[in-house]
Amino acid sequence: MHDVIENKDATPKVKVAIIGAGFGGIASAIRLLQSDIQDFVILEKAKDVGGTWRDNQYPGAACDVQSHMYSLSYAPKTDWSKRYAEAPEIFEYIQSLISDYQLKSYIQFNQQVITTRYIEDRCVWQIKTASGDMLEAQFLIFASGPLHVAQTPKIKGIEHFKGEVFHSSQWNHDYDLTGKNVASIGTGGSAIQYIPEIAPQTKQLYVFQRTAAWVIPRDERQYNALDKRLFAKYDWFRKLHRARLYWSNESRVVPIVQPQMMKAGQKLAELFIKYQVKDKTIARKLTPDYTMGCKRILVSNKYFPSFNRSNVELVTDSIQELTADSIITNDGVERKIDCLIYGTGFITDPRIYLKSFACYGENGVELKQAWKDGAESYYGVSTQGFPNLFQLLGPNTVLGHNSVIFMIESQVNYILQMFQALERTHADAIVVKDSVQAHFNADLQKQFEGTVWQSGCVSWYQQDGGKNFALWPSYTWKYWLKTHQVNLTDYRFLTKTQ
DSSP: OTTSOSOGGGSOEEEEEEEOOSHHHHHHHHHHHHTTOOOEEEEOSSSSSOTHHHHOOOTTOBOSSOTTTSSOTTSOOSOOSBSSOBHHHHHHHHHHHHHHTTOGGGEEOSOOEEEEEEETTTTEEEEEETTSOEEEEEEEEEOOOSSOSBOOOOOTTGGGOOSEEEEGGGOOTTSOOTTOEEEEEOOSTTHHHHHHHHTTTOSEEEEEOSSOOOEEOOOOOBOOHHHHHHHHHOHHHHHHHHHHHHHHHHTTHHHHHOHHHHHHHHHHHHHHHHHHOSOHHHHHHTSOSSOTTSSOOEEOSSTGGGGGSTTEEEEOSOEEEEOSSEEEETTSOEEEOSEEEEOOOBOOOHHHHTTTOEEEOGGGOBHHHHTTTOOOOBTTTBOTTOTTEEESSOTTOBOSSSOHHHHHHHHHHHHHHHHHHHHHHTOSEEEEOHHHHHHHHHHHHHHTTTSGGGSSOOOTTBOTTSOBOSBOOSOHHHHHHHHSSOOGGGEEEEOOOO
């Protein structure tokens, strides 16, 4: 307990501390202001807002959720340029939210939180940052998101490689790929976007694939001037368009929970590969051997045609090692390279990506220890043993079929209801009951049975052993219905003893 501050009166205090200035943190801040709560702060580890859309500025970066769904319902953007926005436009939208709602004064930049500790007798959270600053807050909101710690594989000999190395989320825009021999590792959501963009620049591009991905066509249509005028002038027209997108996305749950139906759609995806890739041998290597939807389904019109280029080689042999100027695969083939790009995604298991962050709840229990058998919470928001701690896009609330912004909005509204409940009851803290969380997660895991997510593949949705800790296993309207009104009997109410 050495981090506990002795002179508590000298420590700055706020009602709400939000960690992270991405979509979740910004959505929380706006709703707090709309609820007439101004006593809050956002602690952001970087020097700017935007989260994943600040970091992921690689060539071709774009969202695979429709623009009008990937925006806040209470802060709409009516002039999206196309059906699926690219990263710069999304980042610009986030910046506009900061400006429109005057949030800059609530944000402390370059403040990486390293320790949070719940002080039981006073029902407050103590927060310590890497800069040594201390803060106390009654409520703590984790809005750091699940996709912000880069995953980089350990490759033998990497320390000997003399060329350029970077991860897609830390793209080196100062490095010119023109005329270079480039190795790209990974074929996930980021890689399939940047590979078509950099292929024409490179002398030779080697795409290292461990597991093939299901990739379906992307709707590249633009919104014309009339669309934008109608969205701006008639709010009902914009809402109708958003509703159509929402329900079309929700329909994707049906083949997820009925794998036989998914396999029928899979035949069309196989035809898409054969249509776009001229070489039959390469097409076969690009065709996954697992049921579509078991891993994340990707969206692109450009990825497969990249392999028709003479300067692009698909490599499916495992990497053995790196030398000063080459990459060697297990079949003994040595390929000279100038640059290595990791398109390997992010660490998603919070027990791992929270390694530089300590969170102590009741009885001094640390969050990673509480989650030693897997991350669990109640609706991804409240975790037993951690009063007044709320998380956005926590365990089992990420989506494989619709917009996570919808989930964030539902969660923020749910959290605000708990704030209001404490005011009514004159309690100081609230936390989900152990038995309620246990029953909820047992039922939740049963819902995965028989879905495509449990059809045999290994994905980032799962922890070791196969337990799915990331996804919501059903329709989002069901999540909204369950969280629309807090059931206060699910919670313990606590009061100060000091």
